[in-house]
Amino acid sequence: MGGYTPHTKSEIASMLGFLGLSSVEELFAAVPPALRLAGGTGLTPGAPEPDVLAHIYDLAATNRPVGRDLVCFAGGGAYDREVPAVTRALASRSEFVTSYTPYQPEVAQGVLQALFEFQTLVARLAGVEVANASLYDGAAALVEATNLALNATGRELVWLSQGVNPSWRSVLQTFAAGTGHVVVEIPLVAGSTHWSSVVPGGPVAQGGAPGVVVVAYPNYLGCLEDLGEARALCDRTGALLVVAFDPICAGLLRSPGDWGADVVVGEGQPLGMPLGFGGPYLGLFACRSTHVRRMPGRLVGETVDVDGRRAYVTTLRAREQDIRREKATSNVCTNQTLMAVTAAIQMGWLGTSGIAEVALRSARGAHYCRKALLAVPGVEPLVSAPIMSEFALRLPLGADVLIERLADKGFLAGISLDDTYTDARRDGLLVAVTERRTRAEIDSFVDSFTKALR
């Protein structure tokens, strides 16, 4: 094994002597002998770092990363966005990487202030007053938002737009088994949530008044829905409105808060995190200040120290599991702090003009790419609603087949849509374009796409 433990043989002997023991085995006297492992775990013996690195390199070599190998047109909540050297360098500073939850604020002002800045930036993007210090991922943020809303309204019914990311909906259903919440999914029609299907007389089963209405902006198909309808539905039923937003698209789009969202959730990966095969990402959670005492997880607040200097500290701690135990607002403890710090750095790098520019370039690329792909014989728009930087197509063949064919040509063509969106034919393809896609890449993609359909 590696040289990570400092003990010399003589030190071990001296320490055992100090304890009045003659062997290391005696340290484990409390473990019943019959339970102790006689033959080891069966793992291989430790290997030097270079050997292990060689093995990991071998594994990595059988992956096909985006970049030179695969030009990325896949999104679905994970985007190939520009991450500059400065974000990676600052976010990998070991003071941020190797510390833990700021339980001792006097020696944790670095992480605390970075989180305070993160909370401010996320709240500004979301258009509501307050954001927390992060949750695991977009799905976790959605689950916590519905828990908050149902606790606030004392109801148990969720009206969930199928425009919300299918994985997030699946996670919400999983956790509803524990909370007993009832999740009713509302279908999309022509790319927008068909809310009228849940009003009296509509086709979706009723179950009383909803405590929460959830809608995505843009939605999973990349479409921009009129959130006024969802807001009006909430006003009529007394439900809270949860909007799942994209932090980069928010650079151009009307903010969820401006549309009247009570809680805003999102996936923060586009704010400086690598694709990383899906994690670690960043759950964004923001809400109206009226709900701050029901918020899940850590919240950093500004205060002063005994000398009157500005200082930061985790606050409203009485909401949390280590204080409130079974009555806590959430069970979350370890969150995604390093990702929140990364996002704060990335938002600092982007700034006011940069986030708008990234959003604009993505929208331009997507509209350019969509128009060209719709000119390919046999390709049709899946839905008609306006889009931002991601869009859905109906193909003349199964999407999985096309994705494999285009992977052979060096493109990650998109994501195959499940039968929620396309019935059993599985011919729906979700394509994302980011600010990193050049006209040459898009043109070449369209060319290969055309050939792959022949």
Added chain:
Amino acid sequence: MTDPEEMTHPEKSEAHLCAGGRAASAPLLGHDSEPTLFELSEPGRRAWQLRTTKVPEAPLEQLLPEVHRRGAPPALAEVSERDLVGHFTRLSHRQFSVDLGAYPLGSCTMKYNPKVCDEVASLPGLADVHPAAPASCSQGWMALLVELEEALCAITGMAGATLQPAAGAAGELTGLLLMRAWHEAQGQPRRKVVIPDSAHGTNPASVTLGGYETVTVKSNARGCIDLEALRSVLNTEVAGIMLTNPNTLGLFEEDIVAIAEAVHEVGGLLYYDGANLNAILGVVRPGDMGFDIVHLNLHKTFATPHGGGGPGAGPVTVSRHLASFLPGPRPRRVDPGVDGVGARYEWTTPQRSIGRVHSWHGNALVLARALTYILVHGDDGLREVAERAVLNANWLRKRLSGTFDAPYDRPCMHECVLSAVSLKRRSGVRALDVAKCLLEEGFHAPTVYFPLTVEEALMIEPTETESLQTLEAFASACDRIVARAGTPEGAAEATEAPRTTPVRRVDEARAARSLVPTYDTRR
């Protein structure tokens, strides 16, 4: 036998002079507070640079209907790259970390994080893979995840795993939903989950979210589960018990076999909270103790690292009869190939799966770090980790037994819980003051006031990566703090510590009373 290494005696009072884990020499240039990013902002300044794309520059009006457009771009901050680097570097100088010095925060396993794992996590072949890439483009990742699942099963003595949970608490809730699904499949849904009074707060919070009622069982005078008290609450309404072993007092639950028998007898399941797994790596496996469901905290045990409060990873391993309930999709090796060459992997969802618990496949880059750590250590190295973690904790327990009270004065595992009750009675100096004095001495403080069952608790987990010299320096610092508290002036000074840190004690009541959670909320 002669050993060339120079003997170091714990009695040496000057040992702290050469301790690598003491951070009191960390340079700080001043006591000004760091302005926020918003105060550094100057309109018109920028850091961003983007690729030249040559995509036609369609006007915004043609792209987005007006109803969807913002009036003005969101005000973030406007800084140069140089300002950005200065700001976050200065913030990093206001932050204690494992790399800076010893961090004996009990229950959190703040061990040294090998740098090789950082390199693994930044490999383009891992970091730049899209999570929705088809299996044909992510075979290496799937192989890595399967290898990690198998290693975690070997370490815990279990049959199947999910790597999806993003942290310990997510693993707990996943485990409880597995418990729920299993009982429902037996046609016997149950209502209650038993936890000991010394449990982490996440346990009861997860129990509530799992749809169960918490039944708390008290510990006995030896700091372990009171077997009779446990038996008195066990019945067919009990879905299971959540246990940390060694428990949060750092003590091994000696009656674990009898506990397992009693819980299984009423049809309940045993859940192992892996917070303290570091103590028993390669020594004893949860599966052999009778546990059915285990979660691991990879950021603790496998040093992935902690990231200022995350990301973690909280995989769950289960015994054979629970494997078909695991979250999906899971990576599966469908063809082992020949000597690993030509192996093939697919995604599969277990037959009776509880469903997804993560947007994608879990905190994948954290998982890659954990596998690296496990492979470098191997069977022998992991056992050595446990041995030295337990050695360090016991050495410190004994070394400090005259300095603080030892409510459970017997050998511990990877951490020890001491108490400042006598100190407080003598001098008014509390565990909190001791913690603050330690910051001034260049150490991170231990966990204080936890577990809740010990008054004025100081929960100390040195981990295996701190040297004897650092342990001695830490103990000497504790001695000095207690000695200084012997005079009224010294005691008064202790309540005013720390003085040398970037800020001094902060007004937590004010933070909660007049809440300022964002820069825009400031008055």
